[in-house]
Amino acid sequence: MDKENTDAVIGPDGQPMSKKALKKLQKDAEKAAKKAEYKAANKTVQQDVVETVDVSKGLYGNLPMIQSVKKLDPGTEYLDVKDLTPAQADRKVWVRARLQTSRAKGKQCFIVLRQQKWTVQALAAVGDKISKQMIKFIASIHKESIVDVEGFVRKVEQGVESCTQQDVELHCVQVWVISSAEPQLPLLIEDASRPETDETSLAKVNQDTRLDNRILDLRTTTNHAIFRITAGVCRFFREHLDSQGFIEIHSPKIISAASEGGANVFIVSYFKSKAFLAQSPQLYKQMCICSDFDKVYTVGAVFRAEDSNTHRHLTEFVGLDLEMSFKFHYHEVLKVIGDMFINIFKGLRDNFKEEIETVNKQYPAEPFKFLEPSLVLEYPEAVRMLRENGVEMGEEDDLSTPAEKLLGRLVKAKYDTDFYILDKFPLAVRPFYTMPDPNNPKYSNSYDMFMRGEEILSGAQRIHNPAFLVERAAEHGVSLDSIKAYIDSFKYGAPPHAGGGIGLERVTMLYLGLDNIRKTSLFPRDPKRLTP
């Protein structure tokens, strides 16, 4: 360690640490703690800051709870772990990070500091300013505690392979615990980070343990990457539609009537009455079209009271919904949606390369392939392909989940794409407001879109003529009372329009080739899980 530079000890608040300052620090700390009537929970690892025989006095310990007593001195340099590179060599810096692991070895202690996905090794060795007591203290810090470390950035000859910052390590000057973790963790980050393909006997963490302890589970590099990618999907969705003249809207989630037939809907107590949770914003998007908004989108929660315990169903998920008017043919809209997906796929590929690789390391998957423009197949062609491959189904049958997946594989083999659009669904399997195909009454102007053989969007041209809508609702047995406001929306002139709804969690899951939608929902909700 560079002795000359260690003389002026700078505290974590940026103040030079004279004896007076040290006393003041402690006094402030006590005052703050007292004022808040707070007593530190973890006495066990506490160290006496002013112990007289300790050469490291004032260089380590537990800081009192940060209660905004002092402001950060502008002169104090906190660096992010990701910025610790050879370019910073020999500078003395502060780092606030989690202590991921520690390993004491005689007069030395190695610790790994983690910030999000970045890690760096830090080293404390007994010396002029570092006492045995200080080493003992560092070694006793519970994993996952948050620490402030001051140290010198030092280049290393042999790369630190276990860390993202391989070319440097931090030689500790001060080590303070900012927030202590409990000694026992319900799961270890390294176990939760282990590749699924790992064939050693090392522990992995099962899904329920992960979700029960989501706070810890979400700290893995993989999970950080997954939710950065999810945010990216939303951003590219909005950016593309903004560039096409769409307007963002917000639709109510509490509605007065179960609009889509009444099945699978959650009931809410609404003062002295009852209401429902919207299964989609579709009716409201359409009303906005009838109010001349022309092109609208919305990102928000949608709710399905389905008792489905599958890998791809949630009771609450994030819907990316859009709706637009068109001139003559709903394919005008189909093209906008197809282009939007291409924009999302390109955006992810070009802006989240590192995150995708990170996820792939833990959950290996083939890269996601797509065509430009998107492949559009018609339903009868899909039925033909499936029948040729042994699936028995009628022309107007809906696709079963296994058939969907098989079709995905057949399409991939033939066209080399993981994304495609299936147009012209049988009328019988679509909701009442779907426009029938003018050329064949068995079919409809509706479409699904698929990623890796699973549906991620369902959409259609909607019926914009109220008389015809009433007729179709009656044929579907939908009560007119419950959809009066909806039908009325079309009574004062309505343009032809089409749209669709996308499940955000499914897009991320399937783009990354993950096997369960609970991996792409921050706090998933299913029939059996309401916490955390």
Next chain:
Amino acid sequence: MDKENTDAVIGPDGQPMSKKALKKLQKDAEKAAKKAEYKAANKTVQQDVVETVDVSKGLYGNLPMIQSVKKLDPGTEYLDVKDLTPAQADRKVWVRARLQTSRAKGKQCFIVLRQQKWTVQALAAVGDKISKQMIKFIASIHKESIVDVEGFVRKVEQGVESCTQQDVELHCVQVWVISSAEPQLPLLIEDASRPETDETSLAKVNQDTRLDNRILDLRTTTNHAIFRITAGVCRFFREHLDSQGFIEIHSPKIISAASEGGANVFIVSYFKSKAFLAQSPQLYKQMCICSDFDKVYTVGAVFRAEDSNTHRHLTEFVGLDLEMSFKFHYHEVLKVIGDMFINIFKGLRDNFKEEIETVNKQYPAEPFKFLEPSLVLEYPEAVRMLRENGVEMGEEDDLSTPAEKLLGRLVKAKYDTDFYILDKFPLAVRPFYTMPDPNNPKYSNSYDMFMRGEEILSGAQRIHNPAFLVERAAEHGVSLDSIKAYIDSFKYGAPPHAGGGIGLERVTMLYLGLDNIRKTSLFPRDPKRLTP
């Protein structure tokens, strides 16, 4: 009209309209209608397209429901109303728009065509190709119907003052009804658009009539402007936070426990159990901070089962929430939030000038003023100002709504700003998870932000130490069972953090100086309104 150019009649689908084509058009129409088992609802205004004595045959009528029979010919030129300018003079173009008004005058008929906020006058006069029958048909089209008009763009000498496109009018060649409105409208767009300051005896539309017929009400220029501005608020919120390294997240709305004490929460039937609708995403934002996301925001529905029938309460609104960790003082966060608001205000001012003027025409208001950097006042100072102005209140009392408004006026008078931050609220009036002020236990590290004297954000440094959190929850009488997952989030190391929640509808309302939050919610929900 320019006869030479009218010879080649081009149908609305871009096809030359030979007799054969005309017959085909009709045949297609009949076929499409039949196939969809659809019968046009409005027989009364229907005209026979092939009537032999009519020189305008094939130039007007009701088009069958657009069912995606044909695609738009790439050669057909549909122009937007906003693009009808003298630069387009003498071109023959198609326009699809609403017929806002019509006025027949002998052998002429004037109509006003509207697209969103843009309007243009169109004229049909009896001549070689325009029959009396055609004029009669045009005059009979119900207001708010959607029409396709082909016509020549003609410069006008005397400006058309009643329209946005004042320098041109459209001389009709063809007029087709795409979607007919009912003859009786529950409200007229011109009535719904009348300035509140209008002192004539002309009709205005009251709020319930507006909301009952929101589809029509939302068509006003003012409402289009309001919801474009609302979309702008969301965009600037996200853009600014994205630029500061925030990550967008999505939090569950269905939660297992009423986290904030159990009052004012909606109950949901959840399969065989019950659940609640989240009153804010705050706990989930904080969990993300504990999972090292560092800086997060979310835009989504929040729910309050408050039986408050005021101008500023909704039972469901859009929350713009953010949360971030900080190093030493929550003012690090306060600054980020203050800067974010400045970014929103500047964004609106610079990008939505026209929309703001539009809204002001109907609802006059002073321009919104703000300071840079934002004004920060401390609570005791606010109490002092109020007391000096006759308000009787204790030092630890919360602000009443009238006091809030008075304070807004006092601050405006003294500092000339409509936006300010009030810091250091009394601890007693804030939720259990609020960090007490280390310098004075009566106060807390919490803040509200105000626009035109009304609260639009509430936020604070949160307690990140689980032992202290348990202590404060107990003091507030909050059951520990109901917040176990929340408390547990802090057990494995938590950084100091602060944040806040913003009501989107309030921001738009107060930025524009509107008097009721129902004006800035697309489909408002209050204790008495669940529809449309």
